Amino acid sequence: MSRLFALAWLAVVLLAGAHLVWRAAEGLHFQTDLTALLPREERDPALQRANDVVTNGLAKHVVLLFGADDREKARAAAADIAGRLAAEGLVSVATGGLDKNRLQSLGRLYFPYRRGLLSEDDRRRLLDGRAGDIANRALSQIYGFVGMADARLLRQDPFLLMPAFFSSLPIPMSRLAVDDGMMSLQQDGMTWVMVAGQLNGGPYALDVQRRLAALLDEGSLRAARPGVELLRLGAVFYARAGAEQAMSETSEIGLLSTLGTILLVLLVFRALSALWLSLLVIGTGVMTALSASLWLFGELHVGALLFGVSLIGVAVDYSLQYCTEIFGAPASPALRLRRVRAGVTLGAATTVIGYLTLFFAPFPGLHQIAIFSAVGLVAAWATVILWLPLLDRSAVPRHGRRLLAFGAGLASLWEDRRYRRPRRAAAILLGVAALAGVPRFHVDDDVRHMQALSPDLRVQQEHILRLIGDTAGSRFFVIEAADEEGALEREEALADALRPLVADGALRNFQALARYVPSAARQRDNRRLLRRLLEEPLLEGHLRQLQLELPPMPTADQDEAGPALTPSQVLSGDGPLASLAMLDMGRVNGVVTHVVTLEGVADVERVARAAGGLEDVRFVDPTESFTLLLGKYRYRALLLTGLSAVLMVPLVMGRHGVGGLRLLVPPLLAVILTPALRALGGAAFTFFDAMALVLVLSVGVDYAVFCAESRGERRQVTLLAVALAACTALMSFGMLALSGVAAVHAFGSTMSLGILLAFILAPMAWADEPGGPADGHWARLAERGTWLGMRLILLLYRIAGRRGCVFLLWLIVPYFYLTDGRRRRHSLDFLGRVRAFRGEKPPGWRDGLIHFMSFAEKALDTVIAWSAPQRTGAIRMVGAEAIRQVAAEGRGGLLIVSHLGNADMCRAHQAKLFGRPLNVLLHTRHAVHYNRILRAIHPDVEARTIQVTEIGPETAIDLKERVERGEWIAIAGDRIPVLSRTRISRVSFLGHPAAFSQGPFILGALMDCPVHLMFCLREGAGFSMYFETFAERRLEIQRKSREQILGDMCQSYAHILERYCLKAPSQWYNFFDFWA
């Protein structure tokens, strides 16, 4: 059977391999856009699209400046490169400025509409009543040293408004001028010639990057054209630098972490078999993961690859778990596998859950990481389970004993009493360091800090911006309107708000379509202004001065109805201003959407406020929103950590019961301590740290699972394997911490620290003693309220108070109610019997939930009672006189308590009641847990809890002595002994025969003392303790009818218990089949 599965798995692996080979032959596609790892904008589509268009436009923009002290040299270099870029089809080189042809076609296009086109300044002059200034400007241009005047132009446009309009256009990069066909500028004796254009292809396509880099290679350029300096600006260059870094890091990290792992395995196992088995596991894991990712996504993100490579460190864990077993008791490979199979499977399941939660994050890159890792881990797991035992030919190593001794030494660090003080010191140190880190904890979501931008390119970029002036920044406005005209009108309103900001330097410039093509309304208004304020008062005199005839003028009506220039005329594919097409995004969801880009924003706040009050105009700051978004996802990543912890709960509980929750303690502690310790070192907490915590949890739970699965002797072997696993993980994630990319560095650092902590803390998950899976006996049921649970409740109570705790319990208990079918059935069974006994209808699911809640509250009350007895609320005593009487006489007695209500209350308040110690007999190993929690609260109570499984003569004598000293003995009357099923009587309880222990009554008879019953029920905000006298002096059992008498005693106890049960059925805490 297992061979069949192994063969099937072989088929899958071969298929994956074939797929990979086929894809590799086609050429693998790698995506290098680091932002693809980041979340998508989470807003409406218009904004999203605007962001995409602007960002893509900016991303594809390439600016090259060739500088030399000799004009011809710079021009020749620029012409050469521009020609080669065009020839290779890499970049569509744009002339940028207005050359002769573009100026002429612009003139031809605009000229018919000239009456509606006024420069912003001329419009202001007319509105301010300074029409004379316009006339004077025309005259000074005509008569002055600079002759703008062209006869044809003058006759049509005697005020030279058209040239004024053109020179007012905010054409980008206006610091440059066309010098003999090339955009150039002179500064400090250098001539700079620009080659600019749009990249043909994505800036993140590796192929494009490679070809561009080859063409612009600095070395060859310097050799070919000495004295020519090249400055570059464009996302593609940054992407290239990032990709180069990521690629070299990927191969370096992959290589180093593989080499380290190999070395470690060789060192530990001193055999090639363990190495090749481990390599087989890693190999199938990585190959299958690669194949699956390529199949699902078509391409692979370099970042995903980078994170995915660190998978090697996790995948090898499973093979190490298996291989280390060779040092344990000698066994066949199949048997060795069986010893680790449960642990490896549970570990893989929890880790895969951790990785798969990454899938909930809406980042394409992280999806790839999630799939890559999950598939890789499952494949590694399958290889370990299905193949390793079949392939394993390992001989028992000779150095096994020494290695085991090492493992034992390692284990003793956690176990041995000798190391208690260092352990405690280390724990305190860790706690203090973490606490010290807390005030230094700070978050940083600024996306600019996450990407490592090449410093050299940044210097070049700044130099370029100093030379050519600002190019469009990443911030912009989005304008929405029902139609094109509406959008233009809104832009004009926005432009009016922005112009004062430009005047006082808060903003250098802005690009808006309406500045090139005013709205139809504005054009009509301009024609009116022109006619009324300029032509009517001044035209005649102006023409006379120029000795010109009055040209044919349109009538006022013609002006009113005159045609308007529209954006589509200007922006059309071969239009003179086609480069502005980015400003008009057309219709998005039926709404006309325009973009206004900003250059040189000095005062972000004021610019952002400019849109305030303008309808359908929104300021967009992608960096800022990216930062906000990263913050949001940092928070969500933490929720994700919580979610994956919750998802792990059913897995660990399914195997270990409630006690399985302790498996989550080490990883959760690691998750909490890591950020605090990182903060101590001054590191900020980022989204990538939060993401790493998800994985710390899942890897950490692996270690805890491996530890929990091992008992006794095997602990040494397991600890050895876990130590090996931690070492390999540290090797791979530690490498990531060395990355120059801030995001990867943060991820790697948090991972390595988290894994180190998870490893150190993992032995906390060691089970206390052997015990198989729970069976029907109550003593073996891991009682709700084990040590861990109690500790947690105590902690919560101190933080949140009772009310807060009850609230939290309402969040937690329904989960247990839903998942723990067995106890739910017992609860409903019990409640059903109570209802039937009373003649009521059967209970619903709500009653069961209330029953569960009541139990949780009981645990809470117990903790409160012990830690703060004064806070338990009022305690009412009913029938306590008899007890007080006995106590006053200095005598002791037997107190039969039950799991109905909270018997612990009487322990907590024993001093008030008895004035003498109360000894509690517990049947079970739970005494150990119980003592631990009590010791934590009351260090002096240890001796008072006596664990008995069977009451023998010595116990009886000891107890008798205690009673004679005036002490009290408490024993539960509603539980039967662990080992014996003989001393029981079947008596009627709630109408059905149930087994009751004769033990308490035999004990009472043996000790020759008064026997009382006690039930402590929660009533309202307080408690009532009900006492019943069972035997005032002593219990007498005649030898002859002993069985009969004990049966009668059991029956009368059962009746009393029944009475109180009916009083408070939801306080019945025997969650097992009582009538079994």
Add this chain to the structure above:
Amino acid sequence: MRRLLVLLLIVLAPLSPAWSAGPSQTMEPGQVLRGRFVQERHLSGFGAPLRTEGRFVLVPGRGLIWQAETPFAVTTVITAAGLVQTAGGTETMRLPSARLPFLSRLYDMLGGVLGGDWRAMESDFATTRSGDDGNWRMELVPRRAPDQVSMPFRSIVAKGGRFLDEVVLAKADSEDFDRLSFLDQSLSRDSLTGAEASLLDSSR
């Protein structure tokens, strides 16, 4: 703008000592050339040329002040920093030279010419010189096809004797031409008037 600079070149170039067939009078450092000008702008379709009269002051190393007086008062100041035009007390134009690479190229040419190096000039213009020192004529034709943006002339013809007397600039793409006549020119070592100095400074 280009036109203005070429003009500047023409005005200043003949003052070079190496100018074989050009103005016989050369300028020495510290000298100031003052004079009057008549600018006739012949525009096709206009009944009469647009005629401007005014005064100019040329200060080597500092710049040129070009003051039109009739029919419209407008002052243009050209320095290495660029050009500033004012009319009626308000600035009507300001062109910084940094925005015009051609401007600095012309300054280069000019520097060359003044130093007797014609190569820079000859790379852009084909020059033909005739006549003698007392009565010379020079024709400059752009080597590249004229266009509106970088070289808006078909040809430039300069005439003169001791000084440059007349320049005719024929525009590209049309029949329009400008005729500039220079009168009453005198060289002096007088210092600049306060008004002249402040005009030159204000354009910085």
